[in-house]
Amino acid sequence: MSENSHFLTEQDPTSAPQQASSGSAFLTVEDLTVRFPTADGTVQAVTDLSYTLEQGKTLGIVGESGSGKSVSSMAIMGLHDPKRSEMSGSIRVGDTEILGLSNNKMQKIRGGDVAMIFQDPLTSLHPFYSIGDQISEGYRAHADVSKSKAKAKAIEMLDRVGIPQARSRVDDYPHHFSGGMRQRAMIAMALVNDPKLLIADEPTTALDVTVQAQILDLLQELQHDFDSAIIIITHDLGVVAEMADDVLVMYGGRGVEYGPCRDILTHPQMPYTWGLLSSVPDVTGDTSAQLIPIPGNPPSLLNPPTGCPFHPRCAHRDKVPGDLCRSELPQLIPGNRGPGHVKRCHLADPEEIYLTEILPEIAPDLVELIMHENDDVAPGNGR
Amino acid sequence: MVGYIIRRIVSGALVLLATSVAVFALFFYGPADPAEAYCPETRCTPERLENIRAGLGLDRPVLVQYGEYMKGIVVGNDFEIGSIAIPCDAPCLGVSFKLRVDVTDYLLDRFPATVSLAVGGSVIFLTLGLAVGIFAARRRGTSADKGIVGASLIVNAIPYYLLALLAYLYLISAWAIFPETAYVSPLEEGLLPWIKGLLLPWLVIGVFYSTQYARFGRGSMIEALNEDFVRTARAKGLPERKVVMKHGLRAAVVPIVTIFGLDFAGLLAGTVFTEQIFSIQGIGLSAIQAIGTKDLPIISATVLFAAFLVVTANIVVDIVYSMIDPRVRL
Numbered sequence: 277m278s279e280n281s282h283f284l285t286e287q288d289p290t291s292a293p294q295q296a297s298s299g300s301a302f303l304t305v306e307d308l309t310v311r312f313p314t315a316d317g318t319v320q321a322v323t324d325l326s327y328t329l330e331q332g333k334t335l336g337i338v339g340e341s342g343s344g345k346s347v348s349s350m351a352i353m354g355l356h357d358p359k360r361s362e363m364s365g366s367i368r369v370g371d372t373e374i375l376g377l378s379n380n381k382m383q384k385i386r387g388g389d390v391a392m393i394f395q396d397p398l399t400s401l402h403p404f405y406s407i408g409d410q411i412s413e414g415y416r417a418h419a420d421v422s423k424s425k426a427k428a429k430a431i432e433m434l435d436r437v438g439i440p441q442a443r444s445r446v447d448d449y450p451h452h453f454s455g456g457m458r459q460r461a462m463i464a465m466a467l468v469n470d471p472k473l474l475i476a477d478e479p480t481t482a483l484d485v486t487v488q489a490q491i492l493d494l495l496q497e498l499q500h501d502f503d504s505a506i507i508i509i510t511h512d513l514g515v516v517a518e519m520a521d522d523v524l525v526m527y528g529g530r531g532v533e534y535g536p537c538r539d540i541l542t543h544p545q546m547p548y549t550w551g552l553l554s555s556v557p558d559v560t561g562d563t564s565a566q567l568i569p570i571p572g573n574p575p576s577l578l579n580p581p582t583g584c585p586f587h588p589r590c591a592h593r594d595k596v597p598g599d600l601c602r603s604e605l606p607q608l609i610p611g612n613r614g615p616g617h618v619k620r621c622h623l624a625d626p627e628e629i630y631l632t633e634i635l636p637e638i639a640p641d642l643v644e645l646i647m648h649e650n651d652d653v654a655p656g657n658g659r
Numbered sequence: 660m661v662g663y664i665i666r667r668i669v670s671g672a673l674v675l676l677a678t679s680v681a682v683f684a685l686f687f688y689g690p691a692d693p694a695e696a697y698c699p700e701t702r703c704t705p706e707r708l709e710n711i712r713a714g715l716g717l718d719r720p721v722l723v724q725y726g727e728y729m730k731g732i733v734v735g736n737d738f739e740i741g742s743i744a745i746p747c748d749a750p751c752l753g754v755s756f757k758l759r760v761d762v763t764d765y766l767l768d769r770f771p772a773t774v775s776l777a778v779g780g781s782v783i784f785l786t787l788g789l790a791v792g793i794f795a796a797r798r799r800g801t802s803a804d805k806g807i808v809g810a811s812l813i814v815n816a817i818p819y820y821l822l823a824l825l826a827y828l829y830l831i832s833a834w835a836i837f838p839e840t841a842y843v844s845p846l847e848e849g850l851l852p853w854i855k856g857l858l859l860p861w862l863v864i865g866v867f868y869s870t871q872y873a874r875f876g877r878g879s880m881i882e883a884l885n886e887d888f889v890r891t892a893r894a895k896g897l898p899e900r901k902v903v904m905k906h907g908l909r910a911a912v913v914p915i916v917t918i919f920g921l922d923f924a925g926l927l928a929g930t931v932f933t934e935q936i937f938s939i940q941g942i943g944l945s946a947i948q949a950i951g952t953k954d955l956p957i958i959s960a961t962v963l964f965a966a967f968l969v970v971t972a973n974i975v976v977d978i979v980y981s982m983i984d985p986r987v988r989l
Contacts, residue, residue, distance in 0.1 A: 353894055379899065387896030394894075399887040404909050404984055414895035449985045465895070 301328035302505050303352070303473055307365035310347050310356065310529075317578045321347040323529045324365070326608075329522070331472065334499065334506040336520030336537065338513065338552065340574045344529040345509045349475045351375075352507075353392050354382040369473060388418045391471035395478040397458035401450040407434070407461045408446035415468045433464035437494060456487035460494065467498060474499075475507045480515060492518055513556050517541055525549050528575040528585035531608060535617030542646055545611040545619035545626045548586045550634045568637065584622065592629060596622040660981070667977065671970035678966040682959040683728060687721050691953040697756045714739075715756065728753065752963065753956035755949075762960040766942060772842035773941035776864065776933055777926035779857055783865025784872055785919065789908075791869065792876020797903065799881055808877070811870035819867055820932040826863045827936050840937040860937045864930065868922065875915055883911040909983065916979050924972035928965035 310322040322344040329335045337345045350356055352367055354374060367374040369390055374382070394400040402410060411433055412426030421429070427446065434442035437460040450458055459479060466474060476495065480488035492515060499506055508519050516523055516537060523540040525533040525548065533546040544550055551570035572589035575581050587593050587601040606620045612627055623629065635643050686693065694711040695703070712718045716727070730736060731751035738745045738754040745754050747761045755762055795807040814822075830836045837859040845853035883889060884907050892906040893899075929943025938944075942961060949957035981987040 355890060355893060383896045383898060385896070386894055392894045394887060394891060396887060400891045402888040402892070402906055402910075403986060406985075410891075413897065417896045417898075451986050462891075465891075 300330065302331045302370060303329040303507075304366070304368040305348070305352070306367075308348060308351060308367060309362075309364045310344070310351055311362040312360060313362065314578075318362075319577045320580055321529055321577055322351070323580075325526075325529075325531050327522075327524050327531065327534060329473070329505045329507065331505050332499065332503045333521045334508060334519050336516035336523045337507060337509045337526060338511055338516055338523065339526035340511065342574050342577065343526040344577075345526050346477050347529075348526075349392070349477060349507060349509055352473075352475060353386055353390060354379075355386075384418070387414050387466075387471075388469050389471055390473045390475065391466035391469065392475040392477065393459070393462050393466050393479045396482045397455065397462045398450065398482070400462060401458060403450055406447050406449055407453065408448075411446075411461070411465045411468055414465050418469045429468065430464070433468050434461065437461070437464045437467075437498075438490075439464070455483050456490060459483060459487075459491050463491070463494065463498070467502065467504075470502055471504055473505045473507070475509070477509045478511075479508070480512070481510070488515075495519070511552075513541070513552060525552070528580055529577055530585055530620065532586065532621075533617075533619045534608070535613070535619075539613055539617050543613055543617075543627060544630060545613065545617065546586075546621045547590045547592050547623070547626075549619075550630060551589075554634065554638045556638075584620065592623060595629070596624075664974065664978070667974045671974060674970050675963070675966055679729070679732075679963055680725075682962050683721075683725050685962075686955050686959050687724065689955070691955055693717060693756055693953075693955045695953065752960035755954050755956050757952055757954045758957075762956050765945065765957065766960060766964060769941050769945050771844060772939050773927060773929055773934070773943065775842060775845070775853065775857055776860055776930050776939065776941060777923060779854075779861035780864030780868065780926060780930075780933075781919070781923055783861055784868035787865055788869035788872025789876045789915070791873040792878075793880050793903065793908070793911075795873065795877040796880035796884060799877075804877075807873065811873045814866065815870040815874075817867075820936065822867055823860075823863045823932050823936045826859060830859060840939060842939045842941070857939070860930075860933050860939065864926070864933060871918075872915065875918060876911065879911040879914050880907060883907045886910060913980070913983055916976055916983065920972040920976035920979075921969065924965075924968040927968050929961065 305328070306326050308322055308325040309320075312319040312321055325344070325348050327335065337349070339345050347356075351363060352369070352374060354377065356363065363375055365375065369385060372381075372385065374385070377385075401407070405413075408427055408430045411430035412423065415421065415426045415429050416423070419426075431442045431446050434446060439445055439457060439460055445453075450461070453461060459482075463479075474495075479495070480491050483491060495506065495508075496519065498504070506519070508515065510516060520537040523533075523535065523537045524531050525540070525546065527548050533540060533544065533549050540549065541553070544553060548570070551568075554568040555570065557567055570589055571591075575585055575588070581588050581602075583600070583602040583604050584590070584593075584606050590601065593601040600622045604622075606622045608618045608620045610617060611619050611621075612625070619626070631643065631647060635646065692708070692712075694708055694715060694717055697711050697715070698708050709718075716724065727736065731747060731749070731753065733749055735749035736747050736751045738747055743759060745759060745761060747754055747763070750763060752762045752766070754760065755765065758765065791807055791811070795804045798804045827840075831839060838855050840858075840860055841856040843852050843856055884903070886907075888910075889902060889906050892902045897906075927942075929941060929946055931943035931947055933939070934941040934944035935947060942964070946958060946961040948954075949961070
């Protein structure tokens with residue numbers, strides 16, 4: 277997280293927030309729906325999810341456990357067993373449609389153009405094979421090279437991700453490495469084939485805070501060098517603030533808010549995003565202040581709520597006339613922050629509620645700043 | 660590693676020592692009198708029995724006899740029964756009073772047949788069991804998987820001797836699909852006669868044991884395939900075959916090594932039913948015959964030999980562990 281400022285202040289009024297989706301996207305996810313039939317019924321893990329990502333940009337996907345973050349990303353890797361899952365919609369990587377791709381073709385994409393880093397580097401590395409073997413194995417799966425060349429590449433990659441004495445550490449086993457080094461080795465393994473898209477599924481959750489910062493720095497540095505697109509899945513808004521260009525907030529398998537990172541963090545338009553922001557501790561403010569948790573539990577994906585998936589836990593549903601929140605699913609539409617920032621909420625003026633009710637609770641010192649900035653950048657004028 | 664193996668060998672030797680005491684106690688305090696074996700049943704008077712005991716040295720104190728026994732194992736011992744001298748070189752496990760042979764030689768003569776049965780059977784049940792187990796694990800929850808689990812339970816529920824007996828009665832006696840079984844030395848008679856003579860017993864052992872390995876293999880494979888590192892292997896773009904057979908199997912094989920070590924030792928110590936039913940002169944059959952004739956030296960030697968095999972198997976399993984899993988430091 278940045279040195280001294282709360283990420284809510286990271287808004288720089290002089291720079292216009294970029295569009296969430298524009299230009300030539302490298303990754304296009306459209307109406308992605310993932311279902312898992314089980315004995316208890318169908319798990320509606322992801323429903324009608326859409327987003328895009330350009331080369332060199334970072335998308336942060338945030339949400340609680342079970343919100344569909346990982347499931348949707350695993351779908352991009354084609355890691356769902358087609359016999360145990362039902363998928364529809366479209367995932368395009370470059371010019372290739374991923375959904376319905378044969379296993380042979382999918383293998384070439386996995387670990388090639390698209391690579392993935394997992395949450396827990398200890399369980400994600402095979403305990404019985406050396407780090408070097410695991411990296412060169414991934415390299416040789418995509419490049420027709422000799423074992424010795426692949427090993428040289430593994431050493432080069434370990435060196436690249438900052439493992440000291442890579443040449444002697446290459447034959448070590450994962451249990452010889454510390455947590456941070458394991459995650460570096462995971463990253464080396466993922467980047468060995470110069471992927472154009474890197475999916476990092478909670479890459480720092482299992483690491484301690486100082487190592488977290490190092491790993492995030494490393495990812496940014498590598499992104500700069502390789503010009504990869506990155507999807508970073510997390511429930512840590514600090515990570516999002518540091519890394520992401522765009523943010524997708526997921527709830528109950530759906531995208532509920534999506535837009536440029538700064539805009540979402542400073543002008544969230546959806547009560548669930550407010551809840552996420554309210555449950556982040558502010559280390560620069562009053563440290564004795566209570567965090568405000570989101571009441572209730574994540575929704576059942578077997579039997580999701582009618583209407584807005586968040587309505588059973590939403591403190592603001594009374595502000596919507598009629599029983600709309602319960603009866604009708606809000607569409608993902610632009611609010612008053614311009615077309616690049618979309619939200620799924622029936623509230624007429626969420627901005628107003630955020631500035632008058634939510635922000636004073638979570639960061640009273642920022643109200644003036646953001647209100648003032650709001651006057652400068654008039655809402656709805658294309659920003 | 661070397662230090663660990665030495666420690667294990669020492670502790671294994673202690674286990675064997677304890678076993679030898681138990682075996683000897685059986686010999687000395689057990690209900691069967693070794694001297695009876697030498698006493699002709701029709702003309703056996705108590706006086707005569709007493710004479711034989713004295714002749715065999717069985718009337719000496721137990722510690723003296725145990726010392727004699729141990730000495731035999733280490734340096735050998737010469738026995739004299741009546742007027743016949745039976746030399747018994749180290750390791751001497753005693754002399755059969757009934758058969759008048761060195762027990763060690765007697766067992767070693769029969770060991771190749773048992774080893775042949777154990778090795779051939781193991782090759783079949785390991786390949787068959789693991790193949791079926793992996794197949795079922797990859798299709799878990801499907802009707803193929805349920806069919807395999809059900810079938811393996813049914814086969815497993817048949818008593819082994821019944822399975823072997825039925826196989827013998829139908830496949831050899833009645834329908835003559837398989838040739839008569841017999842053990843011939845593969846070194847002297849050639850491989851083909853050896854295989855021909857043991858094919859059906861191998862299959863019976865193989866099929867029966869494979870059911871257990873199929874279920875174990877299925878279970879540990881399902882567990883392994885759910886591991887994060889298998890997902891990583893898939894995410895690297897490895898072909899599914901490599902994901903399952905390299906990354907999955909390497910992890911799944913660990914618990915299987917344990918039960919295989921003990922099963923294999925058990926088979927080497929004598930496949931009693933197999934040898935009896937298919938009349939193969941192995942360790943198991945000789946033990947059964949020795950029990951029938953109260954030939955205690957052979958029985959006790961077989962027990963000691965079996966204990967030796969189990970102890971050795973355990974040490975080998977631990978060494979294999981350290982070869983599979985680099986985290987295991989010996």
